[in-house]
Amino acid sequence: MPKAHLKRRKRPVTAQPKASVPLPPIHISGHAKVIINTSTLSKAPLAKLGKSSTDTRRRINRFHTLIKEYSKLASQRPQLTDPEKLKEIDLQCDSISQEMAQMGGLDWYQKASLLGQSKQRGGDSSRWLIPKLQELQLHQRTSRLRLLDVGALSCRNYAREKWIDPLPIDLNSQEPGIVQQDFLEIPLANFTSEKHKLFEKPFDVVCLSLVVNFIGDPVKRGDMLRKAAQLLAPQGYLFLVLPLACITNSRYMNDERLLDITKYLGFTQLFSHHTAKLAYYLYQLSRSPPQVSDGPAQFGKTLLHKGAKRNNFTIVV
Ligand SMILES: C[S@@+](CC[C@H](N)C(=O)[O-])C[C@H]1O[C@@H](n2cnc3c(N)ncnc32)[C@H](O)[C@@H]1O
Structure with a gap:
């Protein structure tokens, strides 16, 4: 047959x-x-x-x-x-x-x-992150690693790693374990409600996997990176994942530009990796982010590569 x-x-x-x-x-x-x-x-x-x-x-x-x-x-x-x-x-x-x-x-x-x-990916982004955190010996720490997973579609991604204490959040919670919370609206002080108390202690890791590109406004994308820095403990880690095309096929963005933006916000890049579809980055916070000013953006929409077939992805800070 x-x-x-x-x-x-x-x-x-x-x-x-x-x-x-x-x-x-x-x-x-x-x-x-x-x-x-x-x-x-x-x-x-x-x-x-x-x-x-x-x-x-x-x-x-x-x-x-x-x-x-x-x-x-x-x-x-x-x-x-x-x-x-x-x-x-x-x-x-x-x-x-x-x-x-x-x-x-x-x-x-x-x-x-x-x-x-x-x-498409053979799994969620935590599969790339966990070995990197182990390489940094973070699984050997005496206290569990506080990890904020922003835009979490499942609360099982880190469940097997007992050395990680994950807090999954999303605009629209898909599971009871995912806290319904807008990342950009997490308070930085006055943690009055029970929900907001979850954010009182700084995080060791903030994950922004395919979340920054979800936001349509380039200024809000920059706000997301800044917010991550504000929520992290000193020497904390930022895990960023973007579609590869945002980096390699944009008129306004490339790896160097992203490095400059993240450096300005106080991060040092530890690892980066490109697959056929995605770009992965792990940064460590090495100093506090600069204060927001009313002046012109430090990193605006600057043309880096011409090309009719390129996209307009950019991050404004
Ligand atoms: C493409 S999904 C990414 C899911 C997952 N992190 C991954 O790597 O596959 C983007 C998710 O980010 C969430 N999201 C977008 N903006 C957000 C915000 N400001 N606060 C919390 N979640 C947000 C969306 O609701 C959506 O579920």
């Missing part, structure tokens, strides 16, 4: 939309957050993760594009005074968030990304 007959047809994986539960906002711009409310979609067909992994990847890319488009519009908004133009921008923003909602919103995106972790 031909092999094709023996193969079971794969049914697309289906995400259960949380009908009538508004999803948390996606922090994609300094001025506005997209609130993806799926309540209007309760009668819509269940959002599929994808017909195939290629289709899922295509839809994830579309979701990224929508985030970027929304961010661009939201950053233009404060400069506008003409009511007609404002109305036009608001309509475009509405249509983008509708499309995101139709796709299943952040919830769909996270489930699809989780699927991507196993299919």
